[in-house]
Amino acid sequence: MDTRRRPAKLVPPFRGDVLAxxxxxxxxxxxxxxxxSGHVCQLDTRTAPEAWDSMVFRHKSSVAHLRAVGxxxxxxxxxxxxMCIYDLRFVKAKEQKAGEKPFEPWERNTAAPAVEFPGYRNEAHIKIGLDVLTQPGYGHGVVAxxxxxxxxxLYSLRDGSRMPSGDVDKSKAPGVVKAIxxxxxxxxxxxxxxxxxGSVIQKFSY
Incomplete structure (x- = not known):
C-alpha cells in the first residue's frame, strides 16, 4: 500500500473564466x-484553497469589472x-415582485443589488472601460x-443616478472606449x- 502523502485536490471555487x-x-x-458565468467568489488568502467559499453571489451578466467601493x-x-452594487453582508436572491415583468432567463437566481444603474448601456462588451473614484472629499464616489x-x-455610487458631466457627456469616440x-x-x-x-488620450478635469 502506498502510504505517501498525496497532495490535496484543489477545485477552483469559481465557474468559468475569471475576468476581474x-x-x-x-x-x-x-x-x-x-x-x-456571473458568479462572484470570495477567496480568503489566510486559508487553504480548499476552504475557499465557492460563491458569494451571482451577478446578472458576465462580470467584466469588479471593484470594491467601500x-x-x-x-x-x-x-x-x-451594473450594480452589492453589500456582501446582506446578499440574498432577487425576488419577483407583483406586477413586474417576468425575469429574463439570465436574471433568474441572481442576487438582489443594493444599488442599480439604470442608465448604464453595455449590451454585449467585455472589453470596455470603467473606473471608480472613491477617495475622500468626492461625496459618495463616482463611477466612470x-x-x-x-x-x-459618470454615475453616483450613492444611488446609481447619472451625473451631468459637461464635456464628458459631449465626447464621443470612434469606437467603444476601452481605457478609462x-x-x-x-x-x-x-x-x-x-x-x-481613438488614438488620443483625453483629460477631463473638475
Whole structure:
C-alpha cells in the first residue's frame, strides 16, 4: 500500500473564466473574483484553497469589472446593461415582485443589488472601460463607465443616478472606449478623468 502523502485536490471555487479581481476594503486579505458565468467568489488568502467559499453571489451578466467601493460594498458591471452594487453582508436572491415583468432567463437566481444603474448601456462588451473614484472629499464616489454607443457616463455610487458631466457627456469616440482611469497628476490638486479616445488620450478635469 502506498502510504505517501498525496497532495490535496484543489477545485477552483469559481465557474468559468475569471475576468476581474479586487480586494475587499473591509478585509484586505480577501480577494474577490468575478467570472464569465456571473458568479462572484470570495477567496480568503489566510486559508487553504480548499476552504475557499465557492460563491458569494451571482451577478446578472458576465462580470467584466469588479471593484470594491467601500466597506463590504462591491460594484459589478458587464454586458446586458448590468451594473450594480452589492453589500456582501446582506446578499440574498432577487425576488419577483407583483406586477413586474417576468425575469429574463439570465436574471433568474441572481442576487438582489443594493444599488442599480439604470442608465448604464453595455449590451454585449467585455472589453470596455470603467473606473471608480472613491477617495475622500468626492461625496459618495463616482463611477466612470464606457457605453456601447462610444460615449462615457459618470454615475453616483450613492444611488446609481447619472451625473451631468459637461464635456464628458459631449465626447464621443470612434469606437467603444476601452481605457478609462481617474488619476491625480503631480501638477494638479484634484483627480482628473483620462479617457482613451481613438488614438488620443483625453483629460477631463473638475
Amino acid at each position: 479581481v479586487d480586494f475587499l476594503h473591509a478585509q484586505p486579505q480577501v480577494v474577490l473574483a468575478g467570472t464569465r 466597506g463590504f460594498d462591491v460594484l459589478a458591471a458587464g454586458p446586458k446593461n448590468a 463607465a464606457a457605453h456601447d454607443d462610444c460615449t462615457v457616463g 482611469q481617474f488619476q491625480t497628476v503631480a501638477s494638479d490638486q484634484h483627480p482628473s478623468l483620462f479617457v482613451g479616445v
